[in-house]
Amino acid sequence: MLILVILIVVAINVVSFCVAYPETLKPESGNLARDFSAYYIGEWRLLHNPTQIYYGGSLPTDYQILPKPQSFKYTPSFMILFAPFLALSYQDALFAFEIVQIALIPALAFFTYKLVKDKGLSLAAVVALIVIVEPLPTPPLYQTSIDLFHLQLTNLIPQSFAPVYSIGYAVVNAHVLQTILLVGALYFGFSKKPWLSALLFTFGAFDPRAALFALPLILYYNRHKLKQFIVGAIAFIVMTNLPFFFYYGVGFTFLRTEVSGSIVSQMYPYDWLPLYVVAALTVMEIINRGNSTIISNVSISREKKKK
Secondary structure, three states: OOHHHHHHHHHHHHHHHHHHHHHHHHHOOOOOOOHHHHHHHHHHHHOEEEEEEEEOOOOOOOOOOOOOOOOOOOOOOHHHHHHHHHOOOOHHHHHHHHHHHHHHHHHHHHHHHHHHOOOOOHHHHHHHHHHHHHOOOOOOOOOOOOOOOOOOOOOOOOHHHHHHHHHHHHHHHOOHHHHHHHHHHHHHOOOOHHHHHHHHHOOOOOOOHHHHHHHHHHHOOOHHHHHHHHHHHHHHHHHHHHHHHOOOOOOHHHHHHHHOOOOOOOOOOHHHHHHHHHHHHHHHHHHHHHHHHHHHHHHHHHHHHHH
């Protein structure tokens, strides 16, 4: 029954992708390209103009992306993950990135199934729904440029059931990928594979806000091999970010423009995707631990009565 539920919610996610994808062929707003343009121009500047990777706006020497590329804001390590896409033209790379994200949804479903399958059908089904469909509303902390009515997210059509995923697909945003990486890190921690957990956590930390929010649960899942996870995470984070501090000061530019700036207020609907997912899995573990404690106490009471 749980597998059936997961197959249904995966199907909803895929249909939402199919409906949202045509939006990627249009500008995100009157003067900005899709979110993907930030990743592509950031990677392009890494090779051709590294001192301007985090510059907010287009430059005369940039790779031409119309109407105007968005600003790159992620950690330098994201550019390692994104590097293969620069071998393609912008539009081909955008298409390939979308395909990679939707192709990894079955992996997300597998990770989710393994994490929830022993937690009771009702609880497991609700958590799977939140992780793979994300039907919850997002706080209006920041006015996004996406026209929700234009996307018809207020009507009862397939993407109505996965609005956050739909918006993420429509603007070609990497928070879908980040969610998959962080849930993968949770799964490998749960499976007692701390090095793989550390590796996925490292690459899933390109938006540090979601990574820090997920860290307590990741540490909990890695509790049996916590030392290996911590050592692995530190090693991978250093290896994937430290070189950028010596390459035209890219790492220092990131710290100066992002960490020291005000990024908490810049919360778009898709930014909440990994946060809701981690919150759902955390609540599931709290409920499960509570139920286990109750069952254990009842068993102890019965044993005392028998004696």
